[in-house]
Amino acid sequence: VTRAELDRRRQAIETSGWGARFQFAQPHNACFWVYLGLVASGGWYVVNAVASSGGAFDQAYATAVVSSGLFCAAFLAFLHHADRWERTPGSLALAAFVGGGLASTFAIAIIGNAALSSLYTKTFGQAWAVDWQAGLTAPFVEESAKGAIFVLLLGLAPVVIRTASDGLIVGAYVGLGFQILEDILYAQNSAFAAFGAHQADAVLSVFVVRAIAGIPSHALYTALFGAGVIYALGTVAQPRRLARGVALMLSAVVLHGVWDSASAIGGPVYATLVLLAVTVSSVMILLVAIRWAGRREREYMRDIMAPEVSSGTITQAELAALTGDSDDERAAIRARRHGTSRRREKHLLRAARDLAADLAEAGGDDTPHVLHARAEIARLRG
Amino acid sequence: MHTGGVRLRRVPVEHRFFGLDRRTLPFAAIAVAVWLLWTVVVPWIDRAVPWHDTIAAGERVRLTDDVSFAPAAGWGLVSGLRTTDRTASGQKATEQVELTNGGVSFFAQHGPWTGSPTGLLRQINKITTTSRGGRGIQLSSGAVTFQTNSGHDGVVESFRSQRVDGLIAALVFGDEGLQVQVVGPPDQLDNHAREIEDMLSSIRQDP
Numbered sequence: 406v407t408r409a410e411l412d413r414r415r416q417a418i419e420t421s422g423w424g425a426r427f428q429f430a431q432p433h434n435a436c437f438w439v440y441l442g443l444v445a446s447g448g449w450y451v452v453n454a455v456a457s458s459g460g461a462f463d464q465a466y467a468t469a470v471v472s473s474g475l476f477c478a479a480f481l482a483f484l485h486h487a488d489r490w491e492r493t494p495g496s497l498a499l500a501a502f503v504g505g506g507l508a509s510t511f512a513i514a515i516i517g518n519a520a521l522s523s524l525y526t527k528t529f530g531q532a533w534a535v536d537w538q539a540g541l542t543a544p545f546v547e548e549s550a551k552g553a554i555f556v557l558l559l560g561l562a563p564v565v566i567r568t569a570s571d572g573l574i575v576g577a578y579v580g581l582g583f584q585i586l587e588d589i590l591y592a593q594n595s596a597f598a599a600f601g602a603h604q605a606d607a608v609l610s611v612f613v614v615r616a617i618a619g620i621p622s623h624a625l626y627t628a629l630f631g632a633g634v635i636y637a638l639g640t641v642a643q644p645r646r647l648a649r650g651v652a653l654m655l656s657a658v659v660l661h662g663v664w665d666s667a668s669a670i671g672g673p674v675y676a677t678l679v680l681l682a683v684t685v686s687s688v689m690i691l692l693v694a695i696r697w698a699g700r701r702e703r704e705y706m707r708d709i710m711a712p713e714v715s716s717g718t719i720t721q722a723e724l725a726a727l728t729g730d731s732d733d734e735r736a737a738i739r740a741r742r743h744g745t746s747r748r749r750e751k752h753l754l755r756a757a758r759d760l761a762a763d764l765a766e767a768g769g770d771d772t773p774h775v776l777h778a779r780a781e782i783a784r785l786r787g
Numbered sequence: 788m789h790t791g792g793v794r795l796r797r798v799p800v801e802h803r804f805f806g807l808d809r810r811t812l813p814f815a816a817i818a819v820a821v822w823l824l825w826t827v828v829v830p831w832i833d834r835a836v837p838w839h840d841t842i843a844a845g846e847r848v849r850l851t852d853d854v855s856f857a858p859a860a861g862w863g864l865v866s867g868l869r870t871t872d873r874t875a876s877g878q879k880a881t882e883q884v885e886l887t888n889g890g891v892s893f894f895a896q897h898g899p900w901t902g903s904p905t906g907l908l909r910q911i912n913k914i915t916t917t918s919r920g921g922r923g924i925q926l927s928s929g930a931v932t933f934q935t936n937s938g939h940d941g942v943v944e945s946f947r948s949q950r951v952d953g954l955i956a957a958l959v960f961g962d963e964g965l966q967v968q969v970v971g972p973p974d975q976l977d978n979h980a981r982e983i984e985d986m987l988s989s990i991r992q993d994p
Contacts, residue, residue: 435814527838600914
């Protein structure tokens with residue numbers, strides 16, 4: 406292992422913020438107090454809303470909590486899988502979820518949506534408002550409200566949230582919180598619309614529609630918006646790219662707007678086609694954003710793990726798999742040592758990622774965790 | 788090991804501002820600006836913009852896709868589509884219709900219902916009186932049947948609370964239930980009693 410390699414590793418860890426820990430309570434940080442204020446305000450609204458129903462919609466709430474919880478669990482599993490470069494600290498993910506759910510939804514968006522909708526109706530009339538108020542209200546109010554929470558988290562964790570990939574993941578947690586709490590609000594609305602009768606059926610029918618059409622969801626919009634904020638502001642790890650940042654933020658707003666205006670754009674006949682087009686566009690834009698974000702993370706992974714190739718802990722093909730895509734992973738599995746099963750080689754790659762995480766957390770030093778991670782790789786090789 | 792937040796016990800003197808780290812202020816300011824925009828500025832503009840969407844004589848408002856009624860001329864339409872309105876989406880009616888005049892609110896809502904009007908009224912009363920805002924409501928001794936001008940039967944019941952009086956009406960058209968709640972100060976309700984009766988009577992299923 407050369408000195409230059411070790412220096413590059415330390416530099417990559419320092420710059421990327423990989424392995425950095427998140428401390429939520431920061432009394433000297435203005436973002437901490439603003440975050441607390443907004444969450445308390447949103448929480449107060451929710452407590453009052455639930456209490457004021459006096460038990461009339463308990464069945465709707467219970468159904469919404471269970472069904473949204475299942476959706477949330479599935480989405481969290483996906484996010485955990487997608488978070489392949491640097492594991493987002495659990496406390497930061499929780500702060501993002503709670504901030505997105507309580508603060509952006511109930512302390513900002515619900516008030517802004519009502520005021521802007523009312524303005525549209527006064528200005529353009531009832532028929533126009535029926536067609537366009539959802540599509541021209543929610544994207545501006547809700548994306549900026551969720552964006553505000555993301556910016557607060559950026560101020561609370563400037564070392565953890567440094568790359569566009571961090572923006573995608575933390576933004577998704579903010580959006581997921583928004584989506585889940587909004588679903589519970591919709592649950593009350595749907596139960597109310599059915600005169601409070603058959604509440605579970607009313608809530609589940611809405612939930613099924615939202616789950617099926619859930620790809621272009623708040624989690625996706627805010628993931629794009631979060632990555633856009635990182636590009637637009639620039640960080641130590643991500644040089645400023647204003648045009649790309651603005652494009653990603655705008656894409657979140659436009660996708661949200663077109664989705665909410667599908668009936669008005671497509672009319673009764675083509676609305677479904679519009680929804681389909683938004684779904685396909687959302688996935689494509691997300692894939693592009695993931696690809697863009699991955700480039701820098703791959704470089705960090707290469708710099709952190711290259712000395713392990715020189716020391717013989719992992720092979721060159723395994724390093725390529727860690728820093729590459731699924732083709733590189735397949736190539737590493739094909740190039741496995743004689744006597745190593747495919748399954749064992751996959752475990753090896755996962756153990757190598759654990760080593761990268763431990764190295765980042767240790768700042769590149771050989772701590773007991775790092776030594777244990779290397780020993781695990783050696784054990785798997787047999 | 789490095790940390791993700793600015794968690795030094797003491798903020799460097801050149802960054803100190805009333806005990807806070809000056810470097811965190813721009814992030815907090817952005818969030819506060821968004822909050823101010825949507826919860827203070829836009830609602831203030833909304834309140835400042837005058838509202839006038841007054842019902843003219845002869846206009847009808849849709850309660851469902853095929854049920855409409857004739858609001859009294861001069862009432863303000865807060866939400867709802869007139870039968871003459873055309874939307875790009877093809878939507879004919881809003882889920883809720885609201886009109887107001889002199890402190891009296893006429894609110895209508897439709898939804899799936901396969902039972903009788905009496906059953907619907909019982910369900911509406913159950914939800915209304917269970918929720919906190921409805922706990923002080925005293926219902927009248929019983930519901931009475933009324934008939935619209937088109938011969939459709941509905942039930943209506945009046946209620947009284949500390950500050951407002953009102954009535955709840957329930958009608959059923961096929962698999963669709965319709966509730967109407969009229970609420971206002973007692974003297975204003977008396978002033979508009981005739982108009983309210985006419986509006987309820989004008990509810991009809993359009994061909």
